Amino acid sequence: MELQNLTIEEAHTLLTQGSITAVDLAESYLARAKEKNKEINAYLEIFDDVLDQARVADEIISAGKATKLTGIPIAIKDNILINGRIASGGSKILENYVAAYDAYVIEKLKAEGAVCIGRTNMDEFAMGGSTENSAYGTTKNPYNLDRVPGGSSGGSAAAVAADMAIAALGTDTGGSIRQPAALCRLVGFKPTYGAVSRYGVMALGSSLDQVGSFGKTVADAETLFKSIRGSDSRDSTSLPDDFFREGTSIKKIGVPRQFFTEGVDKDVIATFEESLEALKGKGYEIVDIELPTSKYALAVYYIIMPAEASTNLARYDGIRYGVQVQGKDLLDDYMQTRKEGFGAEVRRRILLGTFVLSSGYADAYYRKAIAVRNQIKREFEKVLNDVDVIATPTSPTPAFKIGDKVSDPLAMYAQDMFTVIANLLGAPGISIPMGKVERDGSQLPIGMQFISARGTDSSLFAIGKDFEGIIKG
């Protein structure tokens, strides 16, 4: 039986009705994953125990204990630890690193009997917006193989878009779930900071990182999020369940049009404006909002994130785990290991972070960035007294060509202009397909982003479902 293009809901129904088994489902997705991975390079590894996992799921189903994710084929970003499996973070420095425990989110998936198909390609340590910074080759966009899938969770996005998994986990520090979701015509959800435990997830920018979900529909992204959400004492930023507000209704959408003046493709803005009109037709009210300090968000982000990354990545020294390159003495071991083990973008960000934290510059850069971040938060909170949600395009362009931006770091960073704000705020953000634009004769997907107040994750799913119902293509 050919099983493809299924949503979690559809597959769950087939499984619990007994029309198919989890092994049937796994075989279909596994075969396609193996076939398509040759050209797409979404997976760094397709696991050898997928059918065993499916058999466990079938037992859970036969026992009548199936939950939504039981037997569902899911792809896992390679910076999330799975006990006994390599977790490389897309880096050469961890090419031989075998995880000794499960991340919290993996414990959750295993408890439901979800089937992990493999670990997906990513920009090294989640630094990038295209997967071109992976030490293991670029992932291709399933909609156009000459173009990037976005990043850093580009492998997870491409895996779902090419039907090599039904849903996927990614991580989002500055847009790394939402931007690839937009470029691969998926729904991508970054939860409230603290909603999902980061226990067992490689740290990039610890005040920004969050694990989230990819799905073909809003309902799928929601189902996967609800499964991994939960309070966990092993992540000190984990929030209690009662922090989250269910059922806040969204009627008023704020649009910060001052952001759209430069660096955004005209047809992306036009499609965005048409989408807002469609939302008006659904009864939503659209108002202009001012977030004056938010124009500095990208600059603030590219100070705070490298600062945190440079400290977080100090642990990769070749001594306790990972690759070790011998130098002439201990200091040289560190220097050579990190030279050989890290790619160009990671080294660049470590140096940037080291600079903005260094004596004499920390006040002007790092501490000033924290102050501006707090100012952005205050403005956002004020705006949210008046509107329920903020809407922007997810990314300023559709998928760009492989190689187009690799030699220009600032052009690559500009991809994050609309997404970093949610991470700076700790707020939830969702990207939903909003149609396609044409480049070189190819129809390329773009996304609509909604951001709301911390703890109102569920309201993004509500507006998301309304939105996907009215947007065609």
Add this chain to the structure above:
Amino acid sequence: MVEIDIAKLAYLARIAVTDKEIEELEREIPEIITFVDQITEAGGEITKETGDHYNVLREDEDPHATGIHAKEMVDAMPDSKDGYLRVRKIIAQD
């Protein structure tokens, strides 16, 4: 444009760099710093506040049994002997 001593930064960050890499980084890092420099014109007073983040400590109790994670940790080490991590001698005689 900001003057940045890339060789010194790389040393602080414990990353060896070749002369060619220094040359590239001497162009790229100041470009990025010039871009982020725009925050100097933004509002927001530098204070001692750290925002929403603070250290959360747990009670020092309920330790796990000694050695139950030792094998995985030793297996992950690039260089080990008899259950110990082996590192280079750091004190040398001139």
